[in-house]
Every structure is written in C-alpha cells, then in structure tokens.
Amino acid sequence: MRLDQDVRTLAAELVDIASESGQEKPLADAIERALAGLGHLTVDRDGANIVARTHLGLAQRVVVAGHLDTVPIAGNVPSRVEGDRLWGCGTTDMKSGVAVQLKLALLAEPNRDLTLVFYDCEEVEAARNGLARLVRDHPDWVRGDFAVLMEPTDGAIEGGCQGTVRADVIATGVRAHSARSWLGVNAIHEAAEIMSRLRAHEPRRPVVDGLRYHEGLNAVLINGGHAGNVIPDECVVTVNYRFAPDRTEEEAQAYLAEVFDGFEVRIVDSAPGARPGLDNPIASAFAAIVGGTPQAKVAWTDVARFSALGVPAVNYGPGNPEVAHKRDEYVELAKIVEAERVMTSWLT
Amino acid sequence: MRLDQDVRTLAAELVDIASESGQEKPLADAIERALAGLGHLTVDRDGANIVARTHLGLAQRVVVAGHLDTVPIAGNVPSRVEGDRLWGCGTTDMKSGVAVQLKLALLAEPNRDLTLVFYDCEEVEAARNGLARLVRDHPDWVRGDFAVLMEPTDGAIEGGCQGTVRADVIATGVRAHSARSWLGVNAIHEAAEIMSRLRAHEPRRPVVDGLRYHEGLNAVLINGGHAGNVIPDECVVTVNYRFAPDRTEEEAQAYLAEVFDGFEVRIVDSAPGARPGLDNPIASAFAAIVGGTPQAKVAWTDVARFSALGVPAVNYGPGNPEVAHKRDEYVELAKIVEAERVMTSWLT
16 A cells, blocks of 8 residues: 555555455554564554554644444445545445545654554444554553544534433332322332423533533433332433533532432433643634634534543544445545645644 | 021121132032022022122112132132131122122012122133123113112212223324434424323313213333434323213223324223212112212222123122231121121111
C-alpha cells in the first residue's frame, strides 16, 4: 500500500482489503508495513490495534482515530467508482476516514505532535472494542490534548457526547390476594410517584465548551406484578439518564439518587460523556477550517472513551452516516478530498 | 351406601370412595343408586353431575350444592377416626358437607321444595367445573330462590361473593432513541396518570342484602418498554377490580371505562359476584339457626355461578377451610352433626 497515492485511490484500496470485525489482521498488517518506512513516526501495535506517533516535543498533541473493522460484507466488496461516488462495504464507515488518517502520516512536520490510532472491533459488543483496550492497557499511546474520531459525520463536527446511566428505581409493597387488597400495599401504585417525578422532570440543556447539549431522563422499562390476583410487592422502573458532559458519571449517579430520594436506586450500567473541547484554541482553529456550526453529539459514541484520559474529542469524517451499514454504502469522492484538505490545513 | 346411617359414618364412607377431579364416576354412581330408592325425589344426571329434587309445589325452593371431587390423594385414604376428628382426603373439603346433603335427601316433607346438587371438577380449571356446566346446559335443574353451597366455612355463613374484572389499561406514546428522548413520547410516563387514578381511588364498601362488602381496584401487573435505549411507545397496566354484588359485570366494566377515561381499556376476563340474599325471610331464618354474624365473602367462589340464574347464595359447611387441601386434612365430627342439625331444623 502506497501512502503517496491519491486519497480516493487509497480509500478504495482499504475497502478492497476486507476487514469484518475480528478479521482486521490483513488490513492492520498492510497499514503497519506502510507506516514502517516513515522515520518521523514510532509505530506501536497490540493485536490489530496500531498507534503511530510523532515525537517533536511540541506544546500540544492531537489524536486522530479511526476503526479498521466493518460490518459483514454484503456482496459489496471489492469497491467500485460510479459517478462521483466510491461504493462498497466500509466506504463511509469508515475507510474513507482511515485513508485521510494515512495521508496525515506523511506530515513530517505537523504544527502539533500527532497520534494516529487505528483500532479494531468497533462494530461489535463494547467488551471487544479496540479503543477501549488501548485506553485501558496503553493509555500513554493514546493521550493527547484533543482528539478527532473520523466516523462519518458528512463533513461536519459533532462535538463530544452525552453520558448515559441506567438505573433500576424500585418501589416496594406488601403482597396480598387481590380479593383482599387492603391487607397489602400495592408496589405498582407506589411507583406512581416515580413516574410523576419523571414526568415533572425538566431536562438540563447546558452549554459545554461552546456546544449546547440536551439531557433526557426517561423510564425505558417498567415491570411489576406476579399474577392477575396478587397485589404486587415490587415494581421496578428502569430509567435512563442521558447527561451532558459537564457532569461526571459519579455526579450523574448522585443526581439520580437525589431525584428518586425515598426509593431504592440500583445502578445497572453507566458510561461517561465526553467534552467537545471546542473552547481550546487548537479545536476552534479546526472548527474554523471545517466551517458551519459544530453540533453537540447527544448519542453516546466512542469519543467518550477518551474521557477516561481527560482528552476532549469530536467526531468529524467524510462519510455520510445515513448509508452506513447498508448494502449500497457509498462515500462521495469529493468529501474525502475535502476532509484531507481540512485535516492537512489544520495540522500544518 | 345407606342414607339412614349416622351422618359421620356416611361422611367416612364418602371419603373412602376416592374421587379425585375427573374420577368422580364411582362416587356419583353410588350416590345415584342411594337416591334412586327415594320416591319423593326426581334424580337427573349429566356425566358425574347429579341433581335430586322434590316437586311439592311449595312457594319457595332451596338449593343445597356440593362438589364430589377432591384434590389428589396424598396417602390419606381410606379415612380414619382419631379423637374427635375424621381424617382423610376430602373430609373437610367437602365430603362432610356432601354427607349432610345426603341426609337431607331423606326429608320427604321439607318446608320448601328442595334441590340437591352434586357436581364434579370444582378443584380444577374453571372450564371443567360441573356446576358451571349445569348452569349452562340444565338451568332448570338448579334454579331456586336461595342456595347454600356446603364448602368448608367452619360452620359460619359466608354470604355471596364479590365479582372480578381484569382489564388492560393502555398508555401509548411515540418510540424514539433514548439519547434523543424529546423526539418521542414516553408511554411509561403517560401511564403515571393511570397509576395516580388508582392511588386516588376510594373503594366502595356497600351493604348488600344485609352484608357489608369491600371493593378493591388495583394494578396487578405492569409492563412497558422495549430496550434500555428506547423511549417506549406502549405501557400496559393490568388492573383487577373486585366489585360488590350490587353491581353487574356490565356495570363493573362500564365503571372501569369511566375511571380510565382517555385510555384504551381492554377487558381481559370477568366474572360476576353473587348476592347473599340474606334479606330474604327464608335466608334470615337460616342465619338465625346458624347463629353468629354472617360475613360477606369478598373472594370469588362458586356461589357466583348461581348469579347467572338470579339465585342468591351463601357458603356454609362443617369443614375447617384452613386444613383443606392438606395431607393432614380432617373434620371435627361434632361439626358434621351440628351442620346436619342446622340444615334439618331449617328445612323442616
């Protein structure tokens, strides 16, 4: 794989090296070989995760990350060019972004130290996620002052992301036969208070690092009762709190305990949000080059994995998210060129 | 089987003819044979259901009913007498009651026309219930002005019973991703209103035919939600309304529709209550002989099957309900004698 060829050709070549989740090795090998000849980079590898870094001693370090895996191929490999588009599995999600990353590897004198992260298993269960593994096992490889994850955003900045906590809020009662309901205490009736609080809840919409987030506190599951003739002694309301990245997981959990004061609250799972860091000068320079208005990302994404290291992060990539994972996945060739221009201008 | 022997011996003999649900034929045969010799009775049979009636042209007709079946035998047949008790499967529930019924068959000149109903399959699913079959297929056999079901009540009158309606009350919404909850409408939050109405509901405690009932309106099941990250579009609250016998099933269902106005209400199942009829002179004479204070029956029982025919009904029997269905089931011998005395005094 030659890194000095046109970014569009490079993207097509990446698509043609099939890399469904768990089978990224051939692609990782090709990338490792391509990077090996570049004297200004150190290259580290852990399984199919590859991290290439400059060490210029500059004041700031920028991390640019992308995943190597795709969803299962659906008769759409090898790639083909038709009209203004490159078609094939992974064109938008996210080998066109990886192609831009590889072009950045050629920058021998970037204006910030540069870390390029290529990771595996993004499209499958979180436990296998390559970026999570790097953050856990090799935090030094992936630390920086700001990170860009080149997931498909159609060339816009989607900043940070909200965190998520799920908790079971539990109303209790005393079981009885429903023919003599006054001998019991109905846990489902007690849960009315939980739902009233949910309905009365006013979600926060804070501005964090220049972007406005939009929280949500919702019941996602409710379950109570034993049989058609029994007054139930337990009703479990599973709530999902999506919180803006100005709160930590701990603060979010404490907030749930406060909202549902008087009820047992059991945390089921939890993941931090990510600050977008767009108030940082290097990030605002990036936003200026991209143009348009950066949007806060409300859904949880892999950018949050940088939070554990205190690295603010955004999504920015040439792909169109609406065609990701589809059989007729494509990327507009001009968007790949534009993303290369944006990233190169920003980093030189 | 000789009907002129002591009621206690007769009860023991009934216990010794095993009759688990579905296997009542030998016992029904024995009863049919014993009744056949009594010229003042007509005897009708449908499967293991037997109905014996006088036709004296009296102003009122009293129905005395009992089921022939028992729960599965648990090493407790044949019966044995020990101390003051008769031990064995069905002693309390309810062959001691059936023995009293059979003694009443000997009354050639009762003060009211008399109908004795012996039926099968009371201890199993409602669809097999012999009394329900008689009410449906032979209503003329079981009509009367007042009915006594000789289920174990420890020698007290338990009058009528409350009806029961189960309904699904459905809150709806609009599905969305929980990260962007404001794009949806949360059906679980909407269900808060259902639960508030349940919690605010004041149950009626009406006096019906001289007995005070106690209604109940309760959620017994609640179910909503699809997954931990989805705003749910449906939440189903299953409510159980136990209603006093001054309301019909139709009135009870209409009441639910009124309480949950604005929500879809789907009736799941329904069964009528039964009036106790204790304001009827013949019934108050019965209550006077029994003594004590008759209690309203709040749980649904087979007496309600008489409701379809407009026959008020009570439970009254010599057995102790607390030992029914137990391996060490027994009945106090003196209670059988007392029940025979009460019923005979009342009907002569």
